[in-house]
Amino acid sequence: MYAYDEIDRTLVNERVSEFRDQVKRRLSGELTEDEFKILRLQNGVYLQLHAYMFRVAIPYGTLATNQLRALAHVARKYDRGYGHFTTRQNIQFNWIKLAELPDALEDLAKVGIHAMQTSGNNMRNVTSDQWAGVAPGEIEDPRIWSELIRQHTTLHPEFSFLPRKFKIAITASDHDRAAIKVHDIGLRLIKNEKGETGFEVLVGGGLGRTPFIAKTIRHFVHGGDILSYIEAILRVYNQYGRRDNIYKARIKILVHELGIEKFSREVEEEWQHIRNSSLQIDDEVIEDIRSRFTYPAYEKLPYMPDELRQAAADPDFEAWRKNSVAPHKVQGYSIVTISLKPTGGPPGDATAEQMDALADLADRYSFGEIRVGHEQNLALPHVAKRDLPALWKALDKLGLATPNVNLITDIIACPGLDYCSLANARSIPIAQELTRRFANHELANLIGRLHINISGCINACGHHHVGHIGILGVEKNGEEVYQITIGGRADENAALGTLIGPGVKFDEVADVVEDIVEAYLALRERPEELFMDTVKRLGVEPFKERVYATR
Amino acid sequence: MPLVKGGKIMGDSFVKLAVDTPQPEGGDILVPAERFLGDAEGLLEGAGKVGVIWPNNRDIVELVPYLDRIAAVALVFPTFRDGRAYSQARLLRERYNYRGELRATGQVLRDQFVFMLRAGFDAFEVKKQADAEAFMQTAKRYSVFYQPTGDGRITALHRRMQLRHSEGVGT
Numbered sequence: 171m172y173a174y175d176e177i178d179r180t181l182v183n184e185r186v187s188e189f190r191d192q193v194k195r196r197l198s199g200e201l202t203e204d205e206f207k208i209l210r211l212q213n214g215v216y217l218q219l220h221a222y223m224f225r226v227a228i229p230y231g232t233l234a235t236n237q238l239r240a241l242a243h244v245a246r247k248y249d250r251g252y253g254h255f256t257t258r259q260n261i262q263f264n265w266i267k268l269a270e271l272p273d274a275l276e277d278l279a280k281v282g283i284h285a286m287q288t289s290g291n292n293m294r295n296v297t298s299d300q301w302a303g304v305a306p307g308e309i310e311d312p313r314i315w316s317e318l319i320r321q322h323t324t325l326h327p328e329f330s331f332l333p334r335k336f337k338i339a340i341t342a343s344d345h346d347r348a349a350i351k352v353h354d355i356g357l358r359l360i361k362n363e364k365g366e367t368g369f370e371v372l373v374g375g376g377l378g379r380t381p382f383i384a385k386t387i388r389h390f391v392h393g394g395d396i397l398s399y400i401e402a403i404l405r406v407y408n409q410y411g412r413r414d415n416i417y418k419a420r421i422k423i424l425v426h427e428l429g430i431e432k433f434s435r436e437v438e439e440e441w442q443h444i445r446n447s448s449l450q451i452d453d454e455v456i457e458d459i460r461s462r463f464t465y466p467a468y469e470k471l472p473y474m475p476d477e478l479r480q481a482a483a484d485p486d487f488e489a490w491r492k493n494s495v496a497p498h499k500v501q502g503y504s505i506v507t508i509s510l511k512p513t514g515g516p517p518g519d520a521t522a523e524q525m526d527a528l529a530d531l532a533d534r535y536s537f538g539e540i541r542v543g544h545e546q547n548l549a550l551p552h553v554a555k556r557d558l559p560a561l562w563k564a565l566d567k568l569g570l571a572t573p574n575v576n577l578i579t580d581i582i583a584c585p586g587l588d589y590c591s592l593a594n595a596r597s598i599p600i601a602q603e604l605t606r607r608f609a610n611h612e613l614a615n616l617i618g619r620l621h622i623n624i625s626g627c628i629n630a631c632g633h634h635h636v637g638h639i640g641i642l643g644v645e646k647n648g649e650e651v652y653q654i655t656i657g658g659r660a661d662e663n664a665a666l667g668t669l670i671g672p673g674v675k676f677d678e679v680a681d682v683v684e685d686i687v688e689a690y691l692a693l694r695e696r697p698e699e700l701f702m703d704t705v706k707r708l709g710v711e712p713f714k715e716r717v718y719a720t721r
Numbered sequence: 722m723p724l725v726k727g728g729k730i731m732g733d734s735f736v737k738l739a740v741d742t743p744q745p746e747g748g749d750i751l752v753p754a755e756r757f758l759g760d761a762e763g764l765l766e767g768a769g770k771v772g773v774i775w776p777n778n779r780d781i782v783e784l785v786p787y788l789d790r791i792a793a794v795a796l797v798f799p800t801f802r803d804g805r806a807y808s809q810a811r812l813l814r815e816r817y818n819y820r821g822e823l824r825a826t827g828q829v830l831r832d833q834f835v836f837m838l839r840a841g842f843d844a845f846e847v848k849k850q851a852d853a854e855a856f857m858q859t860a861k862r863y864s865v866f867y868q869p870t871g872d873g874r875i876t877a878l879h880r881r882m883q884l885r886h887s888e889g890v891g892t
Contacts, residue, residue, distance in 0.1 A: 177877045181865035188862050192832065200851065208802055209832055291802065321867040321877060327839035328811055328870070331804025408808050443816060448869035448876075455878050458885065 171234050171539055172317050173462050174282040181324070182279045185286055189213050190272035197269065212330070214260075214288035215271060219591045224249075224266040225288040226278060230298035230316040230340070231259040231542040235529040238540050240281040242525035248274045253525070255510060255518040257544045257582055257633055258337065259297045260288050264589055286324055291332045291419075293323035293404075297339045299347045300543035303465070304551045306499045310367060312342035312359050314460050315396065318451065322397050329404045333411035334419035336404070337376075340369075344662065349544055351375045351384045351664035352636055354421045355403060360390065367393040373403060373433070374425030375664075377630035382422040383664050385430045387437065393456065395441075398449035402441035406433070466537035466552050471502025474555070481559035489611060490562050493573035495553075504555055506536075508548040508565065509572040509580060513609045516598045517583045518546030527568050535561050544660075545621075546582055547575065577614040578622060578687070579605040582633055586626030586643065587650075593626035595643025595650035596676070600624050603680045608687075617687055620701045623658070636660035638702050639683060640667040650676045656686065656713055657705040670714045674721070682717050689716035723853035725845040726822075728860065730853050735772055735793060751795055754779055757787075765790050772822065777805035781812050788819045793844070798827035807840045814841035815871035834859045839870050 174182070189209075196206040210216075214225035226241065233241075241261055245253045248270050249263040256262055266274065275285060287294055296316045303311040319338060323329070329336070341348040342359035350356025356372035368390045375384025391399045403421075410428075412418045425433045481487045496505040508528070510518050520528075528548065532540045535557045536550035543549060553561060565571040574580050581604060584590065586597030601624055608614050623637025627644070634640035640655035651673035658667030674682050687701075693712055694704045705713070724733045735751040744750065747768040757764060757773045764771050765787070772793030775784060784794070794813060796806035806825070813819040824844035825837050831852035837845065838860060847853035866874050875883075 175881070177865050177880060181863070181867070181877070184863050184865065188832075205801075205830060324867050325836075325863070326868055327836040328807040328868075329804070330836055331802055331807065405808055409805055413803060413805075448879075451878075454882060454885075458878075458881055 171232060171464050172229075172313065172459075173464065175462065178282065178321075179279075182282065182284050182286075185213075185284060185325070186272065186275045186279050189275060193268060193272055208290060211290035212287060212292060213275070214285035215266075215268075216289060217591070218264065218589050219587075220589070221265045222268055222271070223589065224263045224271060224274065224285065225256070225260045226263070226283060226285045227288050227295040228259045228261060228283075228542050229296055229320045230302060230313045231300045231544075232302075232313060233540040233542060234281070235532050235538045235540065237281045237283050238525050238529040238532070240278055240283060242522040242529070243277060244274050245522040245525065247277075251523075252519050252521045254516070254585065255520065255542055255546050255548070257546060257584075257631065258295060259300075259542050259544065260295055261542075262585075264585070287330075289335070291334050292330045292336065293326060293332075294335055294337045296320045296323065297337070297348055297353075297544065299341050299343055300541040300549050301347060301496070301505055301551065302342065302541075303463075304498050304500075304503075304505055305343050306497050307343060308499070309342045309359050309361060311460075311463070312340045312357075314456060314463060315357070315359065315369075315393065316340050317459050317463075318397070318456070319400065322400070329408055332404070332408055333413045334416065334421075336407070336421065338400070346660075346662040346664075347543065349633075349636070349660040349664070351662075352377055352381075352633070352660055353384060355400065356384045357396070362390055362392075369393070369396055371399060371403075374422040374430070376420050376422040377633055377635050378420065379417055379628040379630070380420075380423065380426075381630070381635040381666050382426060383666065384422075385425065387430065387434045394451045394453075395445060397451055398444045398447060399437075399441055401444060401449055402437045405440050406436045410436075466539075468500045468503060468552070469554070471554055471556065473501055475502070477556040477559055481562075484559075487559060487562055489615075490566075490571050490573040491558060493577070493615075494571075494575045495558060498552070500552075502555055504553050504558060506550045506553045506558070506561065507543070507575045508550065508570050509575050510547050510570075511574055511580050511605065512569055512572050513579070513605045514602050515605070517581050517601050520548070524568050524570060527564075528570065531561060531564055544582075545580065547580070573611060574605075574614060576619050576621070578608045578617050578620045579614055581605065581622045581624060582637070583624040584626050584631035586624070586632075590626060590631075592629055593643070594628075594645035595626045595652065597624045597626040597632055597641075597643060600641060600643070600652070600676070600679050604683060607680050607684060616697075617691065618697070618700050620687075621659075622683070633660060634658075635666045636664060637667060638705075639686060641679060641683075644673065646673065652676065652679045654679075654682055654686075654717075656710060657702070659702060668710045670710055671718050678721075685717045686713050689713050722846050722848060723850055725847055725853050725856045726843065728857050730856075735770070737774070749792065751793060754784070758783065761787055772824075774826070775809065777803065777809060781809045781817075784813075785817050788813070788817055788821070791821060793822035793824055794819065795824040795826045795846075796842075798825060798829060798833075801828045801830050801833055807836065810837070810840040810842055811871060831855055831859050835863055839866065839868075839872050839874065841871050 372384035541549040587593040625632035655667030749770040770792035
């Protein structure tokens, strides 16, 4: 956990007063909607189809229980009793009133939560691995660096009016859970031959209407140089990124148009000017940030406690444990993923009651800490294995023990036409229907790891390009039509999916997915061959044939 | 459009010339980059001070040879959403050590003041009278800054180090 000090608290409070003043000036008419728009966006406030939507940052996906309770409070007091966790470690409230926003922000500020730069053309919430600090084999906790970068990018005087939004993600594990290759800057924490911490820096990844996988711009940037290197990238982008066309304004287009070699030369030149400046970070600064992260006092616990052995007789518990419980770096502990994808529910939603109850469970079983992942699920990062049976029972009562993590019903979806003013098609109802079709846990387990991603428009908030099965809703002659891709992935082997053929109608989407799954089950060489591997081995063709043979 | 300098609204001694306006006898002038570069020596020989209006899509390096002889650089915000001039401002102040007047022009609104001050601007052609009047109050909105810039305001990281060391002395 990162604990704000007086300096961080002061800044967040100053931001709340500033926003209160901005809202007041908007309500009095002193600010036009055009002038106000960018100010509210800089504070995470969108105008959606039905109401204002408020997006709150959960930097690098770490929450303390008092923070989760504050989010529940906002859901209850200012919204309709629920919140929606997004793909970038944010939470959104969909029914907030403009006049009440400053109060909601003030309530959140009391527990060190803010909404700065969760939208707008600036540097967005810095995201990381939701298993940071607890994943076995991790090089070091990437949240220390995430926090350093969070501070540096907050209210940056030079880069608050960029050509377009700018997203940074950090991972420190071999398995990339932070999707760094689809970010504007992706940072992979590594050690050099001297054992010093640094980063492989990737640039120009992103989805949207022109998807790109990020390219490596530098194989090693020393940790002490990371702020100056990021600043150099941003300075090049701020000056040369396109501003004539919103669809070509992301850094990925600049990198693509210049080519990575020319772009990296520009960055290198700029970096040499600012490398040895006050942007240099020494060990003492890193230690200071590290000292404000607290880690649990783990007990010495057995690898296999009796409680777990006894509970193994219950097949429902075992199904959940095998699916949702992952190894922890400390013996006797586990990482528990909490699926926010119940059968028939909108992906990523949690009610205020669930959030409060989960905070209680985290206090009891996870040293008061909760994590948020880009898959729109939550996690309890430090659960003693002996507590797993009791935790499972409690989660089950709350409807939070669906054993479908990483399975076909663990769907990532944007809000789509049900909420979003940009959407062309519905996303949530497609997700809901798919969770019903594949509700049988044995079937889902038989299929194995399979990620479905759904976006309701080309802006790709549901990351459909990198779904194993990607579903993109578009509008054609006043009708919702869905394009299906397969073979995408967002991890360390990130790839964009391939279109399987003509779009299909809303009512046909679930049938098509069933066809693809059936084809996979028939085509896989052995049960361990995952959907992704079968697609890789055989290509799109056999799936295409199966889907379109009868259509 | 009110001009704010040194935190106060004041009269503008500079007269803005277009590309083809005849140069007045004496008096301070602000000229577009194109005109300035076309006749820099001629303009600089005049009696008054010379300032340059520099567009946000032109490399500031072209102006560097003249920086010690010009009195003002006016950078342009065609809309408040276009942030290129922030980079130009920091480069002028921090890389090229420009110490003359650095003026923000175009769509300059209250909620950009803090960013502009931090980037090195010290003169502001403010679009709205009410915003100009609120300048001092707005400039004081923040007391905490996370990034080091040429304005010299102490950063949060630095302040923490100071606190650490001062605490260390007593213990």
